[in-house]
Amino acid sequence: MFILTPETIWNPHVLEMRQVPRRIFGRVMIFPRRGAGVGLWARLIFEMEVLRYLLALVPFLVLAVLYPRYAGAIAQAPLPMLVVIYFFEAKVLRLPREQAKRLAPAAEVERGLDLLRVRAVAVLGKIAAGRGLAEGRLHLVVEQSDLWRMAPLTLVSVQAEAGAGQARPEVLRLTEAERGLVAGLFDADFSERDLLRINLASNDCLRDVAFDVRGVSAHARLAALLG
Incomplete structure (x- = not known):
């Protein structure tokens, strides 16, 4: 997984956007900053x-x-x-296409997408609370390459609509702590390969989870303030 922010690539201008979500694959080439492994470079x-x-x-x-x-x-x-x-x-x-449909039954697709949605909302809620956002919508956008017989390549970004503390839609600059939250999106129980199976089975490799920051609880805001 590669967390996509203006701080993690050399060419942040490619992240300029007019609407959410911002697609990457097939449209622009990104160049990771120092610290990206050879494997990531080769895969990109x-x-x-x-x-x-x-x-x-x-x-x-x-x-x-x-x-x-x-x-x-x-x-x-x-x-x-x-x-x-x-x-x-x-x-x-x-x-x-017919073989891809058999990668995951409909029930597994629904369970996987529900789990992704729950985790994404949790991440967005913590980011919104930490930033003290009171209005607007954040999106956690997960885009995957559709090449099945290669190692999964997943780009994850937090994108904000105009009004979510932003004058225009954009890919947010994430702090190191916020990137740590996003990094917990996948684990052994729900991996990038699991999501790729679901995406190929449902023929959709772009997942966009929206979150209205007004849904952040007072408890979460207080926890963020104390933290």
């Missing part, structure tokens, strides 16, 4: 479609090297290349 780079297409076309390059007399013919065969790219993207990296 692999999300670039152009690089995956080039990887799928490696067999054609190998054939052109092994059989140089046919290199011209190989280079001028776009249809087989398109077929290979499609197979690699749709069959190797992703699951066919």
